Amino acid sequence: MDNYLLVVLLFAITLLMVPVFTSHHHGNNAPQSFDFFVYTQQWPQGVCEDLKVSHEETCSIPTNVTTWTIHGLWPNVKGTEGPSFCNKSWPFSEQPIKPILDVMRKFWPNLYLGKTADGFWSHEWEKHGTCAALLPSLPDEYSYFNKALKLNRQLDLYSILAKEDIEPSDTVGQEYDNIYNAVKAATEHNPILQCTYNKEEKKQYIMEIEICLDKQFNAMDCETSRNNVIGKRRLLFTENCWPTEKVYYPVIKHN
Numbered sequence: 001m002d003n004y005l006l007v008v009l010l011f012a013i014t015l016l017m018v019p020v021f022t023s024h025h026h027g028n029n030a031p032q033s034f035d036f037f038v039y040t041q042q043w044p045q046g047v048c049e050d051l052k053v054s055h056e057e058t059c060s061i062p063t064n065v066t067t068w069t070i071h072g073l074w075p076n077v078k079g080t081e082g083p084s085f086c087n088k089s090w091p092f093s094e095q096p097i098k099p100i101l102d103v104m105r106k107f108w109p110n111l112y113l114g115k116t117a118d119g120f121w122s123h124e125w126e127k128h129g130t131c132a133a134l135l136p137s138l139p140d141e142y143s144y145f146n147k148a149l150k151l152n153r154q155l156d157l158y159s160i161l162a163k164e165d166i167e168p169s170d171t172v173g174q175e176y177d178n179i180y181n182a183v184k185a186a187t188e189h190n191p192i193l194q195c196t197y198n199k200e201e202k203k204q205y206i207m208e209i210e211i212c213l214d215k216q217f218n219a220m221d222c223e224t225s226r227n228n229v230i231g232k233r234r235l236l237f238t239e240n241c242w243p244t245e246k247v248y249y250p251v252i253k254h255n
Contacts (some may be wrong), residue, residue, distance in 0.1 A: 034075035034083055034131060037213040039151055041068045044208035045168070045250040047111045050196035052196065060113035062105070063254045068157040070108040071208060072124045073148040075131040086131035091176060092122035096141040100149060107152050108145070113255075121145070135215055147217070155211055160186040166249065173246025179206065180243075187211055187219040195241035204241060205248045 048059035075083060097104060110117040129144040136145045161167070164182040166174055176193070183191040194208035212222040241247055 033134060035078045036215065037132070038074045038076050038222070039148070039155065039211045039213055040071040040074065040208050041152065041155070041211075042071045042111075042158055042208045043068055043206050043249065044109075045252045046113055046196060046205050048253070049198065049205040049250060050207050051168050053113075053196055053198050057115070058113040059111055060255050061111055061252060062109050064106050065111075065254075066210075068106075068152070069111075070148050070152050072128055073132060073144065073151070074128045075134070078214075080246075081144060083131045084127045086134065088126070088130075090126075090130050090133075092118070092125040092129075093141065094108055094118055094121075097121075097145050100142070100146055103149055104145065109151055151213075151217070155187070157183070157209055168249050168251045170248075170251050173203070173248050175204075176241055176243045176245070176247050177250075179241075179247055183209060183211070188219070189219045190221045192222045193241040193247070195239065195247060197239065197242070203248050204245055205250055206241065 044061045044065055048061065051057050051059045063134060077083065094101070104121065105117055108117075108121065110120040112120075125141060125144065129138075129141065132138045132144050133140065138147060160198060161179065161182050163186075166179060180191065180193060183193075190214065191212075192210040193206065194210065195204040196207045197204045210222060212220050214220050
């Protein structure tokens with residue numbers, strides 16, 4: 001009888017220890033799948049204009065940042081947003097991305113004064129990267145961040161816009177359709193333009209452009225539910241750009 005109880009006890013202890021040895025890729029809060037990615041690039045000076053309005057942080061653009069930078073590569077489920085924070089047992093570590101740190105600092109920088117770049121990367125990894133890791137082609141941190149960097153080169157928004165004579169200016173506003181159609185022509189699919197609206201200046205500034213990708217990283221149309229028409233609403237800080245008004249694409253200013 002004593003031996004039987006000992007066997008049962010050892011079996012119970014073994015069951016309790018199983019999660020400790022479970023792979024990172026199977027966190028108990030991980031969803032089964034997602035449908036597509038939203039790849040978001042941000043215009044650094046647009047972020048500064050947004051912070052000027054929201055007063056949430058102070059903007060600081062590093063001197064080596066001269067073009068569109070990465071906000072994130074976000075797994076999404078059709079008809080909604082997310083998933084997010086798919087594996088809380090898999091925290092960010094800088095060690096896996098050491099080979100690409102210099103490139104990360106230039107094309108995926110933190111733009112908030114007093115905040116560290118690795119804090120931004122940590123947020124993106126833990127919220128989105130752990131979900132992207134459900135995809136066999138993005139099994140770890142390095143794969144996730146390196147893929148986003150490659151997409152930044154492939155989907156070079158500065159060149160895409162410049163090809164259509166759309167270049168940064170503090171005085172000349174751009175037609176919404178010109179920016180939208182330039183990105184659509186380059187990707188052959190509908191993007192989403194995000195602006196920040198300054199009520200005092202009565203101007204909207206381009207802040208982000210979202211390009212939707214399937215799980216093979218081919219461009220696809222972004223869902224209309226993500227690009228809902230603003231209608232009678234006015235912009236409040238960051239929103240979809242107002243199609244009937246000029247869109248300002250401000251010159252980058254380094255502190």
